[in-house]
Amino acid sequence: MPNLIEPKLISGNANRPLAETVARRMSMHRGMEVGLVDARVERFNDGEIFVEVFENVRGEDMFILQPTSNPANDNLMELLVIADALRRSSAARITAVIPYFGYARQDRRSKARTPITAKLVSNMIVEAGIERVLTLDLHATQIQGFFDIPVDNLYAAPIFALDVMHHFKGNMDDVMVVSPDVGGVARARDLAQRIGAPLSIVDKRRGKPGEVAEMTVIGDVKDRRCLIVDDIVDTAGTLCKAADVLMENGAKEVHSYITHGVLSGPAVERISKSSMKNLVITDTIQPTEAVKACKNIRIVRTAPMFAQAILNTWNGTSVSSLFDHKALKPIYEGTYSS
Known part of the structure; x- marks a missing residue:
């Protein structure tokens, strides 16, 4: 089924420089400008997170780029609130691009009366309306099984x-x-x-x-x-x-x-x-x-790989080709040229 919509990228505050670089790489691959969706992700005086999307995203294929790094709780909430804003704005599909998946080290009960927080976080992501996750080097690969949605785990x-x-x-x-x-x-x-x-x-x-x-x-x-x-x-x-x-x-x-x-x-x-x-x-x-x-x-840099992975996801093609360093070499041309 041919794609009739363009991929759109939105970013929280966790790693905006990476999001901007990914957008530039996508623009190079597509031969047309791919910019970040115009939005504001701010905090009220008491620390509450507020998101407002200024562009029409109805029926669009949305990709949220947001690692859940330090401060982990704030960045995780930004991801969830952005996803809710997009879902309520009738986005066709929402993919969370999470370069670093926080709470991944809490993937099992190491002793009595402790949580499995990675599972809790995965439940929150699914409930927020996210339909697919793209991440890199999960601390424990079994975390993919915590989600009831597709998870593509790339490798460094x-x-x-x-x-x-x-x-x-x-x-x-x-x-x-x-x-x-x-x-x-x-x-x-x-x-x-x-x-x-x-x-x-x-x-x-x-x-x-x-x-x-x-x-x-x-x-x-x-x-x-x-x-x-x-x-x-x-x-x-x-x-x-x-x-x-x-x-x-x-x-x-x-x-x-x-x-x-x-x-x-x-x-x-x-x-x-x-x-x-x-x-x-x-x-x-x-x-x-x-x-x-x-x-x-x-x-x-991870932007060349993430940009290609996002385009492959949007196109409905496999991302497994990005597991091979020989396949990645043309994407990193100029960085690791012989």
């Missing part, structure tokens, strides 16, 4: 693979991918297979929550350029300690590839003083001025 590994092959060209024989814990082995193995590198694991044992008591490296990292791979870096304590342990075990260099740079509290200061040569994150969370000023933090 293809972008990271392009970045590694570009920046380590000529030194790929020395590269080793490292998982910072046993639970992240599948994610690290994915990148290792894409770039043809061996895999190592840092086994950590916690003394108490938030504190790492002991770390052991499984695998020979001597004289290797180690790439730590994970989905979230928050306070960066574990990450920096893992880098130190790798260096103590003879690693030549330590770099980290982390999808979501939460980077709260002392994270930036820790990273700037750490033995890591580089921390590479994506722009799913809008970087603070401190993050942008840190010399050993580098940010890679």
Whole structure:
């Protein structure tokens, strides 16, 4: 069935620069301007969120771009209120593009009398009238099953693979991918297979929550350029300690590839003083001025991938082609050209 309507993009306040970049990329792909829908997303004096859409969206295919990052509660409410405004304005379909899905770390009951907040959030998203979710590197893939609507979970590994092959060209024989814990082995193995590198694991044992008591490296990292791979870096304590342990075990260099740079509290200061040569994150969370000023933090763009994923969703075509770094290379032409 041919599309008779154009895709329309609307943004909350969580990461407007990413939304604007996605709109520009969509304009390039379509050969016609795709702008952000004119709207205001504001707060009353008591903190209540108010949304007003200034354009006609009746019968339109709407995409809300809004990560639920810090402040998580405010940004989540913005997403829900925008969705309600669009639903009550008779939008034909509403897709939530959530580059960083907050509350994803609360995906199971870790002990008695605790919530499964990721499930609660998914219920709220569905009840708000959202019909599809597009996200990147969910902390736990089973969260897709919490939704009763389609969820497309994209992966940062293809972008990271392009970045590694570009920046380590000529030194790929020395590269080793490292998982910072046993639970992240599948994610690290994915990148290792894409770039043809061996895999190592840092086994950590916690003394108490938030504190790492002991770390052991499984695998020979001597004289290797180690790439730590994970989905979230928050306070960066574990990450920096893992880098130190790798260096103590003879690693030549330590770099980290982390999808979501939460980077709260002392994270930036820790990273700037750490033995890591580089921390590479994506722009799913809008970087603070401190993050942008840190010399050993580098940010890679997700806008080309999200723009293509949105267009594929609008066209009714598969987004699975974006799982392959070879397919992504033309989209990132000029960034990782050989």
